[in-house]
Amino acid sequence: MPQIPALPPTFRWGVSTAAYQIEGATEEDGRGPSVWDTFAARPGAIKDGHHARTACDSYHRWPEDIALLRELGVDAYRFSIAWPRVQPTGRGPVGERGLAYYDRLTDELLTHGITPLPTLFHWDLPQALEDDGGWLSRDTAFRFAEYAARTADRLGDRVPEWITLNEPFVHTVFGYALGQHAPGRTLLLDALPTAHHQLLGHALAARQLRERGARVLIANNCTPVDPASGTEADRAAAEAYDALHNRLFNDPPLTGSYPDLSAFGVAEHIGGAVLDGDLALIRGSVDGLGVNYYNPTRVRAPADPGGLPFDLAPMEGVPRTAFGWPVVPEGLRELLLRLGRRYADALPPITITENGCSYPGIEDPERIAFLDGHIRAVADAVAEGADVGGYFVWTLVDNFEWAEGYTQRFGLVHLDHTTQTRTPRASYTWYRDLIARHHAARPDAAM
Numbered sequence: 001m002p003q004i005p006a007l008p009p010t011f012r013w014g015v016s017t018a019a020y021q022i023e024g025a026t027e028e029d030g031r032g033p034s035v036w037d038t039f040a041a042r043p044g045a046i047k048d049g050h051h052a053r054t055a056c057d058s059y060h061r062w063p064e065d066i067a068l069l070r071e072l073g074v075d076a077y078r079f080s081i082a083w084p085r086v087q088p089t090g091r092g093p094v095g096e097r098g099l100a101y102y103d104r105l106t107d108e109l110l111t112h113g114i115t116p117l118p119t120l121f122h123w124d125l126p127q128a129l130e131d132d133g134g135w136l137s138r139d140t141a142f143r144f145a146e147y148a149a150r151t152a153d154r155l156g157d158r159v160p161e162w163i164t165l166n167e168p169f170v171h172t173v174f175g176y177a178l179g180q181h182a183p184g185r186t187l188l189l190d191a192l193p194t195a196h197h198q199l200l201g202h203a204l205a206a207r208q209l210r211e212r213g214a215r216v217l218i219a220n221n222c223t224p225v226d227p228a229s230g231t232e233a234d235r236a237a238a239e240a241y242d243a244l245h246n247r248l249f250n251d252p253p254l255t256g257s258y259p260d261l262s263a264f265g266v267a268e269h270i271g272g273a274v275l276d277g278d279l280a281l282i283r284g285s286v287d288g289l290g291v292n293y294y295n296p297t298r299v300r301a302p303a304d305p306g307g308l309p310f311d312l313a314p315m316e317g318v319p320r321t322a323f324g325w326p327v328v329p330e331g332l333r334e335l336l337l338r339l340g341r342r343y344a345d346a347l348p349p350i351t352i353t354e355n356g357c358s359y360p361g362i363e364d365p366e367r368i369a370f371l372d373g374h375i376r377a378v379a380d381a382v383a384e385g386a387d388v389g390g391y392f393v394w395t396l397v398d399n400f401e402w403a404e405g406y407t408q409r410f411g412l413v414h415l416d417h418t419t420q421t422r423t424p425r426a427s428y429t430w431y432r433d434l435i436a437r438h439h440a441a442r443p444d445a446a447m
């Protein structure tokens with residue numbers, strides 16, 4: 001039995017999911033198409049031609065998912081709301097039946113003492129908005145704030161805290177720069193205005209949510225970046241990558257400025273996207289920082305001096321998940337301590353909004369070791385002064401892993417994609433027991 005890491009009694013344990021990855025029912029109850037429906041229909045876009053029209057069928061099987069959450073004993077559940085269910089074309093009247101789904105889900109969670117933590121945008125933009133430019137268009141930021149306001153009007157009396165955006169870095173880079181995710185644009189550095197428009201949308205939405213009395217988080221995927229060697233060229237490359245991956249999305253809300261992207265040949269106003277007053281609006285727009293952590297990053301000077309100012313270098317001598325991602329729990333401790341040093345008093349409390357790994361087996365000692373190592377890394381960082389209030393495992397049930405389709409399995413619960421049978425893995429039982437021990441050690445716990 002692993003001992004309980006020394007985390008504060010108020011520490012929140014949870015799991016995270018995302019609408020498009022689990023719900024299915026993409027044409028039900030008036031849902032409009034999203035960029036992911038369009039992208040997944042492109043030949044070759046998704047591994048093995050998989051699609052998410054059924055996914056985990058959570059749109060119908062949500063009571064089963066909630067039963068799994070109850071048995072797991074989580075304090076909170078992070079799920080996402082599909083914008084195209086709330087507004088099928090991304091603007092105008094609310095789709096009543098779509099919102100009713102999240103209304104029921106929220107009520108059922110609260111009935112069982114589980115705090116709902118909804119994410120408003122986990123990459124499923126209504127296709128109609130993409131047709132008008134998507135996040136390249138400044139107007140999308142205003143549409144997002146309107147969607148946030150309408151959703152909070154309906155659920156806000158029961159939702160204390162919202163996450164606006166999930167991983168704008170991944171959405172910008174994979175979705176708009178490299179074309180590996182929806183909407184499949186290959187704009188390279190011309191994708192950068194989408195980063196600013198997402199942050200602007202976040203800030204406009206945050207204003208709406210705060211006016212309704214809620215706290216606001218953004219979930220950024222962060223990685224500690226290190227140079228592959230001590231050479232000046234490798235150091236400069238690491239600094240450039242750090243600015244793009246971490247600082248581009250953390251600096252504006254925490255400090256009110258963009259990092260220096262001149263190594264990329266990008267001027268401070270990001271291609272003219274940043275208008276007067278935007279940064280003042282974005283500054284201070286979070287009450288907490290959501291951190292999604294998967295692995296650290298090694299960077300070296302570019303082999304091709306005419307391209308990007310960095311090359312990604314492989315991590316040597318570390319275990320890998322079934323997805324091939326390096327397993328480096330200490331990277332999470334390092335990341336949390338670095339965030340504290342970089343932002344000091346400007347850093348709000350952190351929630352680990354995602355951490356997890358892909359392994360196929362129902363017996364999954366590797367996932368147990370992964371989670372144990374990372375939770376210990378959080379506890380170590382907390383012991384060294386980091387302010388971390390919660391930890392959410394990615395994810396509850398194996399699901400539609402974006403361009404990988406169903407080939408990667410991140411669930412604490414195994415899914416049979418043919419029968420939709422959910423089978424808890426060994427790691428589910430392990431996490432359940434860890435949460436139970438932590439709860440039992442709370443000062444107010446019943447004997």
Ligand code: PNW
Pocket residue numbers: 018021166167170221292294354394401402410
């Ligand atoms: C996150 N990367 O995506 C997402 O928030 C989840 O929806 C996803 O299922 C999970 O992590 C596992 O992939 C990421 O390449 C996608 O650095 C790509 C990267 C990181 C996170």
